[in-house]
Amino acid sequence: MKTLKSKIAALVSFCFMMLMIQSASAQNMAQSLKDKTPEQRAQMQTNMMKAKLKLDSTQMLKVQGINLKYAQKLDPVIKGDGGKLSKFRQLKSIQKDKEKELKAVFTASQFKEYQQLQAEMKEKLKDYRSNN
Template identity: 40%
Template sequence: MALVFCALMISQMTFAQGGGMHNNQTPEQRAQQQTNKLTQELSLNADQQKSIYSANLKAAQDMQAAMQSGDRSQMKTIQQTRDASFKQTLTADQYKKYEQLKEQMKEKMKEHRQMQQPSGDGTPAN
């Protein structure tokens, strides 16, 4: 399940960088997809789902505007704001698991970037 969350976050990061297959998704669709994954991973109750969806939607809308302007510092601020909202909504155990999922996603992104960089001989780095 963590792998599914990582794939979702990778697709979001790819979208944030201006490419990827999720360019045609609306902020509402992205927010719902992210909320669904977190519901599965963290066993969110109905109230938590509503709050997490709202935070995801605001972040997706703000991220879309920040991407268009290319403002990376704003993108980071958006993510931090969403995380703060998550921290208020989730239990301590759920937030700890969310933080672990984020770390796993960062590692996957790092691996993905390394695979995409040429090694100098015309082949992707391994």
């Protein structure tokens, strides 16, 4: 039987790790996120974005700040005891705000690539959910 924590962990992995290397499993991502501080999660995201989106140094600094800001906002949601639907709504709202800020930093092609990577991660999450 699926536990609430495993469902939340999968959801959180989607929100945080949209840019995760495709060979990593959703389960490993979720556990990795739970074990990291907001600062560590933000750094992981920034490194992934730098590699996948070929960020320049100016973009890198801005993205690093954005990732840290939103990792800190998401930390209480991840660690909180709220219901699944409540957490999902909070995560979705925070992610939407983050995307607005990232869009202002990325070029049009980088933002398109970012969205494609998000879509791929969403599919991985669906696969993970259906297999567990």
